[in-house]
Amino acid sequence: MSDRVVTQALCWRVERGDGVMVALTDHDRDLVVDGILHRAAPGMTPSAVVRGEGLEADTMEVTGALGAAAFRRDDLVAGRWDGARVVMNAVDWGDPARAAVPLGEGRIGEVELTAEGFTAEMRGAQARLERPVTEATSPACRAMLGDARCRVAMAPRRRFARVLACVDERVTIAAGGDPPGPVDDAYGEGVLRWFGGGNTGLTSAIERSVGAVLTLRAPPVFAVAAGTLVEVSEGCDRRLATCATRFGNVANFRGEPFLPGIDLLTRYPGG
Structure with a gap:
């Protein structure tokens, strides 16, 4: 049985869509990893990282206290942390210069607020595989006004x-x-x-x-x-008539307004 003390710490970096980044560690003092200062966060308790060999999404939960500078209740309620990118690594706090061991990467999913603090779920990159492979047909346009498919100058x-x-x-x-x-x-x-x-x-x-x-x-x-x-x-109601008359953009309309719907199966002579 080894008498060596394990000098392993968990570090994670959370990056919001607006550019705000928070770097934390479960060690009892701050660590510098890859040139980034990771603040000690004894109030943050990550669960075990569940990783599978198949295509199921990796999952993890982090429980923490509110009121700290990192995660405030107002920001969580406002959704500022929704979908934030999370990168997790294991490091040797006895020798921070050693390469970190990557544990996973994903996005923050469901956030639950409690009287004691909050619990945030992290969904791995495989969660993208749960999305539909192809788009469903629709009478309305599926593009967003001004995006790469719509091409209207905003x-x-x-x-x-x-x-x-x-x-x-x-x-x-x-x-x-x-x-x-x-x-x-x-x-x-x-x-x-x-x-x-x-x-x-x-x-x-x-x-x-x-x-x-x-x-x-x-x-x-x-x-x-x-x-x-x-x-x-400005917005768009995604109708073909609006696309034609207001934006002059029918060539990029991403809908099928003239495709018969499922109601065709219920029609009968004289109906």
Whole structure:
């Protein structure tokens, strides 16, 4: 039986979509791994990493306390950590210069808040294999306005504006943010990005708009003060008629509006 003390520590790096990164370790002091300072996080308790030989997704859960600088309740509730990239390594804390042993990589999935703290699930890269292989047909366009498949130029369809008032889901922006031309519901199905206040870095889906009055699909996570800077992007209802008349982009329409649906099987003569 060996009398050597195991000098192994677990390190993980969490990278949010907005560029914020947190590096932590379960060691009792900070470690520098690959030039990155990993803060000691005794309140963070990772579970065993479940890895399979097949195609099933690797899973792990991390339980931690709230209130620390790394993970705050407000950020978790706002969804800032949803889908964050997680990279895990095992290192020799007695010799940090030695190469780290990679244990896994994935994305944060479900986050559960409790009275004591939070529990976050990490899903491995194999979780991508659970997605549908091909797209299903649909009468509406499956592309997002302005993406690589749609190809509509979005630069002239985005604009910054100041918030005049925000009551629940209804946001009124300054007149300078009105869409050009007599377009009804120009921002409907669009996106509002927050550049000020507690919602900075978050996005809100716009359900519909009437001039400079926007109705969001859900109220902002945090209170909004008058004068907050936002960016609003025009939206599209994904119908062929809209694609043709408003955007002149039928060549890139990604839908099948004339494909018979399943209701064809229920039709009968005279019906």
